Amino acid sequence: MPSQPAVIEVAVPRPLRRTFDYMLPEGERVPAPGTRVQVPLGRGGVVGMVLGVRDSSPHPLKTIDHIIDDEPLLPGDLVELALWLADYYHHPIGDVLNTVMPVKARRGAKAEPVDEVVWRLAADTSDADTALARAPSQRSTFDRLRRLGPTADAELATLGINRQSLAALVAKELVERTTVAPRYDARASHLEPTREQVAAIAAIVGSLGSAATHVLEGVTGSGKTEVYLRVIAEVLRLGRQALVLVPEIALTPQTTARFAERFGATATLHSGMTDPQRFDTWLKCRNGSHKVLIGTRSAVLAPFADLGVIVVDEEHDGSFKQQEGLRYSARDVAVKRGHMLSIPVVLGSATPSMETLENARRGRYRRLRLSRRVAGRAMPGFHVADIRGERLDGGIGADLLRAIGAHLDAGNQVLAFINRRGYAPVLLCADCGWQAECAHCDVKLTYHRQPRQLRCHHCDRRRPVPRECPSCGAHDFVLVGTGTQRTEETLRTRHPGVPLYRIDRDTTRSARRLEADLAAIAEGKPAILVGTQMLAKGHHLPNVTLVAVLDADGGFLSPDFRAPERTAQLIVQVAGRAGRGERPGEVWIQTFDPDNANLRALIEAGYPGFVGSERQRRESALMPPFVSLAIVRAESSSEAAALELLGRAAETLTGQGLELLGPAPAPIARRADRYRSQLLLLARRRRDLHVALDRLERADPRARGVRWSIDIDPLDTA
Numbered sequence: 041m042p043s044q045p046a047v048i049e050v051a052v053p054r055p056l057r058r059t060f061d062y063m064l065p066e067g068e069r070v071p072a073p074g075t076r077v078q079v080p081l082g083r084g085g086v087v088g089m090v091l092g093v094r095d096s097s098p099h100p101l102k103t104i105d106h107i108i109d110d111e112p113l114l115p116g117d118l119v120e121l122a123l124w125l126a127d128y129y130h131h132p133i134g135d136v137l138n139t140v141m142p143v144k145a146r147r148g149a150k151a152e153p154v155d156e157v158v159w160r161l162a163a164d165t166s167d168a169d170t171a172l173a174r175a176p177s178q179r180s181t182f183d184r185l186r187r188l189g190p191t192a193d194a195e196l197a198t199l200g201i202n203r204q205s206l207a208a209l210v211a212k213e214l215v216e217r218t219t220v221a222p223r224y225d226a227r228a229s230h231l232e233p234t235r236e237q238v239a240a241i242a243a244i245v246g247s248l249g250s251a252a253t254h255v256l257e258g259v260t261g262s263g264k265t266e267v268y269l270r271v272i273a274e275v276l277r278l279g280r281q282a283l284v285l286v287p288e289i290a291l292t293p294q295t296t297a298r299f300a301e302r303f304g305a306t307a308t309l310h311s312g313m314t315d316p317q318r319f320d321t322w323l324k325c326r327n328g329s330h331k332v333l334i335g336t337r338s339a340v341l342a343p344f345a346d347l348g349v350i351v352v353d354e355e356h357d358g359s360f361k362q363q364e365g366l367r368y369s370a371r372d373v374a375v376k377r378g379h380m381l382s383i384p385v386v387l388g389s390a391t392p393s394m395e396t397l398e399n400a401r402r403g404r405y406r407r408l409r410l411s412r413r414v415a416g417r418a419m420p421g422f423h424v425a426d427i428r429g430e431r432l433d434g435g436i437g438a439d440l441l442r443a444i445g446a447h448l449d450a451g452n453q454v455l456a457f458i459n460r461r462g463y464a465p466v467l468l469c470a471d472c473g474w475q476a477e478c479a480h481c482d483v484k485l486t487y488h489r490q491p492r493q494l495r496c497h498h499c500d501r502r503r504p505v506p507r508e509c510p511s512c513g514a515h516d517f518v519l520v521g522t523g524t525q526r527t528e529e530t531l532r533t534r535h536p537g538v539p540l541y542r543i544d545r546d547t548t549r550s551a552r553r554l555e556a557d558l559a560a561i562a563e564g565k566p567a568i569l570v571g572t573q574m575l576a577k578g579h580h581l582p583n584v585t586l587v588a589v590l591d592a593d594g595g596f597l598s599p600d601f602r603a604p605e606r607t608a609q610l611i612v613q614v615a616g617r618a619g620r621g622e623r624p625g626e627v628w629i630q631t632f633d634p635d636n637a638n639l640r641a642l643i644e645a646g647y648p649g650f651v652g653s654e655r656q657r658r659e660s661a662l663m664p665p666f667v668s669l670a671i672v673r674a675e676s677s678s679e680a681a682a683l684e685l686l687g688r689a690a691e692t693l694t695g696q697g698l699e700l701l702g703p704a705p706a707p708i709a710r711r712a713d714r715y716r717s718q719l720l721l722l723a724r725r726r727r728d729l730h731v732a733l734d735r736l737e738r739a740d741p742r743a744r745g746v747r748w749s750i751d752i753d754p755l756d757t758a
């Protein structure tokens with residue numbers, strides 16, 4: 041029996057860089073870290089999280105109202121991870137817990153998983169052929185469900201299964217609704233792994249049960265996913281769980297379905313879920329009933345009973361970095377978690393990030409290569425199209441227009457990639473040069489034709505297109521530059537008989553629409569695809585033989601230090617969509633700057649060639665991964681106030697081994713009427729950076745109406 045009542049350290053869900061102490065109620069057992077407690081705070085009460093116990097307190101304390109969980113809601117390793125996140129990202133612990141816990145958990149909901157609705161084939165489906173002869177959509181849903189086995193209701197959307205067809209199949213008594221949970225069982229693969237796949241699988245499987253980070257560097261279509269599947273099958277055989285992080289789930293139902301077919305079931309965690317769904321999935325990972333979780337960024341913070349491996353697919357993808365609140369990198373957190381749990385982490389990509397490659401070079405990560413496409417398929421050939429002095433139509437030069445025609449005539453599909461949505465990025469008065477700008481941001485408005493309006497791509501405000509110039513009254517406007525809608529218009533006009541699919545954030549609000557488009561494209565008839573980077577993500581498009589990158593320059597010339605890397609990755613990823621089927625592919629890259637060093641390196645020596653030259657540039661410019669970088673940002677409706685606060689922050693931060701750049705207004709200083717300023721911090725030794733930021737946290741500079749934040753390992757400096 042304790043001689044004095046215990047003092048409990050509690051984190052409360054407030055953006056505060058401190059915790060609070062409370063007395064334990066009379067007669068209660070000391071709760072373990074990770075247990076939720078209802079505590080008084082200010083004039084109200086909140087759900088807090090126990091972090092630890094102390095013997096006594098110098099001050100009189102309030103008492104915990106009640107203890108919510110019998111067992112800690114957060115397993116010990118997640119409590120430890122949360123503390124590490126607060127420390128490493130210099131973020132308030134209360135807010136870290138807000139990020140780690142699902143909404144329902146934060147509101148104190150009971151930690152009880154529920155039986156979910158599951159769809160499966162009826163016991164007798166002998167008359168399926170006759171019943172579905174005239175219902176192709178129901179037929180395809182039926183066949184998919186047969187391949188998948190019993191499927192949880194929550195997963196229908198991510199697997200691209202049509203609910204209406206399902207309802208029709210229930211009416212025909214071919215499908216039934218139950219609550220019997222799907223069973224996980226790894227089914228054998230009929231594919232014979234290549235030599236390189238065998239080596240990669242052996243290396244990863246050999247490291248199960250220890251902390252090892254593997255970089256699986258495999259060109260597009262080299263069979264990385266097959267490696268993940270085989271490693272996970274082994275992990276399941278050992279009775280453990282697997283976590284797969286992906287950039288997008290809603291947009292890649294093919295991939296999710298591959299996992300579900302191989303393992304009998306999968307669970308997914310992503311932003312499209314309702315709060316109850318998220319909490320339920322979270323609880324079933326925690327109690328071990330979900331064995332394979334596929335999720336976007338935040339899934340790296342899910343609890344597991346016995347996690348055996350973490351896979352980060354497309355590890356270079358920017359979506360793994362959270363850009364607000366707790367600005368964590370899910371990839372880096374995955375590596376940290378792997379260390380904490382002594383399990384391997386696999387970072388897969390055709391275009392690994394500079395950071396990951398540098399970690400591999402220094403021997404921290406192990407490098408595994410898949411250098412060839414499976415089934416001896418060739419990598420596409422590159423062709424640089426110099427468009428200086430050319431008249432472009434829809435952003436396309438004459439030679440490329442001819443090439444597109446030739447590929448379509450040969451019965452193939454063509455993909456035109458332009459990383460800008462809308463019709464034209466600038467609307468300009470031909471008389472006086474006035475340009476349409478957002479009234480709330482320092483950017484131009486993009487002209488959209490479907491529907492016809494001006495849109496701000498930063499604050500999403502919309503405005504009607506003016507009839508006359510607000511500055512001089514003239515009626516003559518010029519549309520400068522090209523977005524996906526303009527390219528679509530040109531190609532539709534030139535090839536009226538060929539179906540065209542535009543794929544960007546404006547057309548692809550629903551996964552089902554994209555899935556329907558991809559299904560139509562998969563039929564293989566001649567087709568034109570026009571799209572943004574959404575098209576670059578993982579889709580398997582076997583009949584595309586020509587990939588055209590319409591504007592390679594934009595990215596290479598941007599001032600952000602990571603822009604060349606991002607652009608090279610994007611080009612390689614889009615190019616990877618070409619020639620994945622039987623027919624070889626070809627990639628055209630249009631440029632006004634054919635001698636650009638980055639572009640030349642990429643064309644002549646591929647992504648590794650680009651990395652070689654980019655590495656030297658970063659090293660001599662003292663940029664990551666050769667230094668550690670952090671940004672302190674401040675925003676306010678007053679530009680002066682934000683800058684003034686950062687000026688004070690700079691004084692606190694100044695110290696040995698640190699270089700400070702700024703404070704200065706951000707490149708796009710005003711967004712949605714808020715002025716943003718920033719201060720860059722560079723350090724040779726990461727420790728120096730953290731010591732200085734600890735000082736800043738303690739100083740906690742304040743000014744009316746100014747919000748400031750710390751971004752560790754920021755993705756962009758713009």
Ligand code: ADP
Nearest residue numbers: 231232233234258260261262263264265266414
């Ligand atoms: P990646 O993830 O590297 O893009 P995938 O794993 O999706 O590559 O493989 C590309 C295609 O090749 C898929 O259709 C897959 O089924 C097939 N594939 C993978 N491994 C093999 C193999 N060893 N033999 C034959 N086909 C394979």
Ligand code: ZN
Nearest residue numbers: 469472509512
């Ligand atoms: Zn004018």
Ligand code: ZN
Nearest residue numbers: 478481496499
């Ligand atoms: Zn705006």
